[in-house]
Amino acid sequence: MNTKDELPLALRAAYHALHRRSDTRFAEHGVTADQFVLLATLARGDALTQRELATRMPSDPSTVRAMLVLLEKSGYVLRDNHPSDGRARTVALTKKGTAKFQEVWKAGQSIRDQMVNSISASESKTLVVLLRKVAESLADFSRVMTVTPPENRN
Amino acid sequence: MNTKDELPLALRAAYHALHRRSDTRFAEHGVTADQFVLLATLARGDALTQRELATRMPSDPSTVRAMLVLLEKSGYVLRDNHPSDGRARTVALTKKGTAKFQEVWKAGQSIRDQMVNSISASESKTLVVLLRKVAESLADFSRVMTVTPPENRN
């Protein structure tokens, strides 16, 4: 089997390992791995609209909404009317949410350490760069759209 | 923000992009991205027990069972008694399942191409190697276990 065929499965296996470890660790703190990502996204970009939040995570707007409802119930986030755009709602961490984020961030420290320590510092940088390129290529739909000429379509 | 802190999110973003693209593409063929991974795992290792299947995917045994029930309903897989181990059941692709796998494999060709073409051939190899190292480090629980000395535990 060649590299091209292996890359998707290798990516999946690495992510799943990270996700499972994170979920298990974070469960002791009452949040899921995905909820943590949402909190982390808010922590570096208050106060986003739900749509901006979904784009940055990245995730689906309706998925994000379902997550926000849960997190609001726990008192970690607060949704408010947008100051200038009447359609939009801003999302921000509450005090409790900020504290929770910091708590969980610390809880995940050893997992991040373990990941990075398994490879060298320069390899870590390379890995991040390559992952970003791959992610970007997959997000770019336009390239795919132009592959099939109109005359070959049904 | 340093590399250590960025790596988990970069990994997540890349995987999510792949997963969403795959799910959308594969939906036209009646399978999910995760079901495709299961079919692919069976395609290169007939006939596994459910436990072996879960380990290789990787996934949880009860998750795999839920997926198998769905795939069995669609007629893609068949579970049979293990020849020597009375507890175990073997899982194999049916003829229909093999054909479906090949069909979906082709459908995913352009996605795999797009991923690999966004970086050089040597970078692809590097990426796979690094992802495997990271995945392995996260699967290794023993290292974490020994971090906290018994006297510091509650």
Add this chain to the structure above:
DNA sequence: TATTGTTATACTCTATAACTATA
């Protein structure tokens, strides 16, 4: 005793479509 798998159960994430309100 340990392992394989089943069953029951519950929760989160995911996504689509129809809808309201606003830009």
Add this chain to the structure above:
DNA sequence: TATAGTTATAGAGTATAACAATA
């Protein structure tokens, strides 16, 4: 017309715990 968000709805994946059968 397009965009932000809501609502209703559904399905898929995830995981735990109690259980039966077998190694």
